[in-house]
Amino acid sequence: xxxxxxxxxxxxxxxxxxxxxxxxxxxxxxxxxxxxxxxxxxxxxxxxxxxxxxxxxxxxxxxxxxxxxxxxxxxxxxxxxxxxxxxxxxxxxxxxxxxxxxxxxxxxxxxxxxxxxxxxxxxxxxxxxxxxxxxxxxxxxxxxxxxxxxxxxxxxxxxxxxxxxxxxxxxxxxxxxxxxxxxxxxxxxxxxxxxxxxxxxxxxxxxxxxxxxxxxxxxxxxxxxxxxxxxxxxxxxxxxxxxxxxxxxxxxxxxxxxxxxxxxxxxxxxxxxxxxxxxxxxxxxxxxxxxxxxxxxxxxxxxxxxxxxxxxxxxxxxxxxxxxxxxxxxxxxxxxxxxxxxxxxxxxxxxxxxxxxxxxxxxxxxxxxxxxxxxxxxxxxxxxxxxxxx
Amino acid sequence: xxxxxxxxxxxxxxxxxxxxxxxxxxxxxxxxxxxxxxxxxxxxxxxxxxxxxxxxxxxxxxxxxxxxxxxxxxxxxxxxxxxxxxxxxxxxxxxxxxxxxxxxxxxxxxxxxxxxxxxxxxxxxxxxxxxxxxxxxxxxxxxxxxxxxxxxxxxxxxxxxxxxxxxxxxxxxxxxxxxxxxxxxxxxxxxxxxxxxxxxxxxxxxxxxxxxxxxxxxxxxxxxxxxxxxxxxxxxxxxxxxxxxxxxxxxxxxxxxxxxxxxxxxxxxxxxxxxxxxxxxxxxxxxxxxxxxxxxxxxxxxxxxxxxxxxxxxxxxxxxxxxxxxxxxxxxxxxxxxxxxxxxxxx
Numbered sequence: 001x002x003x004x005x006x007x008x009x010x011x012x013x014x015x016x017x018x019x020x021x022x023x024x025x026x027x028x029x030x031x032x033x034x035x036x037x038x039x040x041x042x043x044x045x046x047x048x049x050x051x052x053x054x055x056x057x058x059x060x061x062x063x064x065x066x067x068x069x070x071x072x073x074x075x076x077x078x079x080x081x082x083x084x085x086x087x088x089x090x091x092x093x094x095x096x097x098x099x100x101x102x103x104x105x106x107x108x109x110x111x112x113x114x115x116x117x118x119x120x121x122x123x124x125x126x127x128x129x130x131x132x133x134x135x136x137x138x139x140x141x142x143x144x145x146x147x148x149x150x151x152x153x154x155x156x157x158x159x160x161x162x163x164x165x166x167x168x169x170x171x172x173x174x175x176x177x178x179x180x181x182x183x184x185x186x187x188x189x190x191x192x193x194x195x196x197x198x199x200x201x202x203x204x205x206x207x208x209x210x211x212x213x214x215x216x217x218x219x220x221x222x223x224x225x226x227x228x229x230x231x232x233x234x235x236x237x238x239x240x241x242x243x244x245x246x247x248x249x250x251x252x253x254x255x256x257x258x259x260x261x262x263x264x265x266x267x268x269x270x271x272x273x274x275x276x277x278x279x280x281x282x283x284x285x286x287x288x289x290x291x292x293x294x295x296x297x298x299x300x301x302x303x304x305x306x307x308x309x310x311x312x313x314x315x316x317x318x319x320x321x322x323x324x325x326x327x328x329x330x331x332x333x334x335x336x337x338x339x340x341x342x343x344x345x346x347x348x349x350x351x352x353x354x355x356x357x358x359x360x361x362x363x364x365x366x367x368x369x370x371x372x373x374x375x376x377x378x379x380x381x382x383x384x385x386x387x388x389x390x
Numbered sequence: 391x392x393x394x395x396x397x398x399x400x401x402x403x404x405x406x407x408x409x410x411x412x413x414x415x416x417x418x419x420x421x422x423x424x425x426x427x428x429x430x431x432x433x434x435x436x437x438x439x440x441x442x443x444x445x446x447x448x449x450x451x452x453x454x455x456x457x458x459x460x461x462x463x464x465x466x467x468x469x470x471x472x473x474x475x476x477x478x479x480x481x482x483x484x485x486x487x488x489x490x491x492x493x494x495x496x497x498x499x500x501x502x503x504x505x506x507x508x509x510x511x512x513x514x515x516x517x518x519x520x521x522x523x524x525x526x527x528x529x530x531x532x533x534x535x536x537x538x539x540x541x542x543x544x545x546x547x548x549x550x551x552x553x554x555x556x557x558x559x560x561x562x563x564x565x566x567x568x569x570x571x572x573x574x575x576x577x578x579x580x581x582x583x584x585x586x587x588x589x590x591x592x593x594x595x596x597x598x599x600x601x602x603x604x605x606x607x608x609x610x611x612x613x614x615x616x617x618x619x620x621x622x623x624x625x626x627x628x629x630x631x632x633x634x635x636x637x638x639x640x641x642x643x644x645x646x647x648x649x650x651x652x653x654x655x656x657x658x659x660x661x662x663x664x665x666x667x668x669x670x671x672x673x674x675x676x677x678x679x680x681x682x683x684x685x686x687x688x689x690x691x692x693x694x695x696x697x698x699x700x701x702x703x704x705x706x707x708x709x710x711x712x713x714x715x716x717x718x719x720x721x722x723x724x725x726x727x728x729x730x731x732x733x734x735x736x737x
Contacts, residue, residue, distance in 0.1 A: 038693075040693065040694055040697035040698075041697050041698055041700075041701050045698075049694065052693075052694050053694075056691070056694075077693050077694075078679065078683075078693065079679065079693060079697040079700070081675075081701075084633065084635075084640065085440060085633070086675075088436070088633065089433070089436060089437060089440070089676065092432050092433040092436045092560070093433045095432075096431045096432050096433040097433075109544075109635060109637055109639065109640070112546060112635045113633050113634065113635040116558075116634070117558075120558070134543065177533060177542070178542055178639065179542040179543055179544070179637055179638075179639065181542075182541070182542050182543075
């Protein structure tokens with residue numbers, strides 16, 4: 001055996017040992033736990049199931065690519081039936097059984113309830129299904145992350161689109177009489193004023209109310225060019241639009257995130273044609289060049305996935321990226337460090353989940369696009385370019 | 391085997407506990423409740439706190455529906471009144487939690503009296519609808535009296551404090567919730583050893599006969615509403631201290647149905663029934679969740695797939711109990727006790 005052969009063997013052996021020990025080190029790295037109070041049953045189950053699927057797929061993709069800096073990401077969900085007490089119980093159960101760094105909450109009420117506890121524990125960041133404007137305050141909610149624009153920002157994106165399409169337009173806002181529904185009212189009024197729009201009509205409806213004839217008469221009297229719905233999933237939006245069309249109104253109707261899911265809008269029937277909505281993410285079927293993540297989603301699931309799925313998927317991507325930033329900086333995984341990692345995210349390429357590079361501002365990602373329902377295609381199609389708010 | 395309990399005077403006949411065995415069990419239970427925070431994790435204590443709060447409210451509803459025969463679907467709204475009173479007093483006045491809870495109880499009782507006024511004219515389903523209407527009005531007030539209730543955003547309140555220490559964690563709040571629950575349960579049990587309690591039962595069994603016997607229906611029906619709402623108000627206050635965020639959506643109509651289901655499943659007209667019903671309704675979904683959780687290591691998506699099944703199983707269990715033991719869990723408990731009393735002879 002020549003010296004060079006011996007040297008090769010020795011080098012090979014050393015490399016093998018190095019690789020094996022490296023692999024052993026990687027597998028020795030502590031798992032990062034992503035707990036979740038997920039509404040798999042109850043009134044919000046339509047979204048919860050999608051959120052769960054989105055998180056599950058994103059976690060699988062992250063782990064298949066080597067985890068977060070070698071740490072395996074473990075998703076631990078619990079069903080909450082969209083009840084605050086059950087969500088808190090799930091939180092207590094998961095945090096007592098695992099060392100949790102990331103958490104997904106199912107509602108604004110839960111986020112507000114558990115936020116002091118998360119601050120006290122000091123080792124995790126929470127994202128969730130809520131886009132409540134109140135949560136978009138890093139001073140008051142230092143460990144919260146909103147995976148998209150807040151509800152105020154969503155109406156801001158719609159108003160920006162209106163201001164471009166029809167400067168000085170008359171705009172109405174119809175919202176449900178809930179915390180969710182009332183959220184963007186004041187912000188929308190201020191933005192409309194700033195953009196020179198005339199927000200001449202604000203209507204609130206009782207939660208679950210279906211008889212909207214009185215409210216439609218108010219719309220007929222005010223004759224707004226646009227009406228934004230907020231605080232609903234489906235009903236009573238179709239009733240509003242059907243009655244308004246029957247009265248011959250040319251008003252354009254718009255919705256915020258939870259009412260712009262393609263399958264939901266399709267359920268509105270013919271009246272949905274031309275319905276506009278704001279969506280922070282691409283749709284499952286969106287055609288975009290250079291969208292490897294969107295392609296992966298489509299290869300993993302061959303049927304349409306809802307807005308909620310995209311929301312769960314994007315939340316996980318961002319939480320993982322924030323954690324990665326903290327680990328890369330050699331910091332301990334605390335709530336403050338993960339949050340700092342999230343706030344470091346600048347021009348992040350989501351692989352097509354969102355059509356433009358995104359940055360975290362405050363507690364949220366204020367970006368979105370206006371889509372219009374095309375009845376002939378039975379799809380929400382882009383009606384604007386991506387809109388980034390300051 | 392125990393063949394009977396000899397009672398030699400009226401005091402013995404009216405005693406809450408007949409035998410030394412019962413007293414022994416009660417002491418053991420209280421000892422276990424005291425030991426619990428030292429032996430359990432936060433999750434278990436959290437669940438116990440939730441059960442205790444639900445027991446207080448269920449017992450209140452049991453006084454009204456189970457003992458007086460007046461059906462109410464307003465219990466959650468009365469809890470809401472108590473919760474808001476506690477939150478407002480804690481935020482603006484910073485008064486001691488015990489005072490806040492008492493005021494919450496009396497505030498809810500006052501509202502209960504007003505809501506109970508139609509009970510003299512209407513009964514059964516009609517009264518249930520009247521209480522639903524009251525519940526809707528109260529929710530409207532919670533959501534729209536923004537200057538006081540914070541509107542739809544609700545109120546976030548500071549934690550209770552006891553001699554300067556804040557009660558934040560479940561194992562801390564437990565020391566507020568547990569003794570109050572025990573006191574309120576003893577209060578309810580004792581209520582039915584008094585003229586007032588017996589008047590309630592007489593009204594439930596036949597209100598016209600009760601009136602013939604000299605029981606003033608309006609007074610006692612309103613008193614039952616007041617006591618029931620007092621319990622709900624205190625439970626709401628405890629709920630507020632436990633979660634520290636109160637919104638109008640915290641006390642939905644579904645919650646009232648939960649309490650009604652608890653007394654039906656547990657056993658109407660029995661203090662033990664209310665306790666068992668509240669334990670059943672709170673814990674069975676959690677136990678079913680744990681069973682689903684056991685499957686997770688071998689079936690990763692078990693949580694998503696089995697969650698709807700879990701809800702069906704929970705509903706089926708309620709129907710099962712209603713069919714096979716219409717007198718509730720309390721009756722099952724009595725049968726078990728009888729079996730052991732008479733064992734080894736035929737039961």
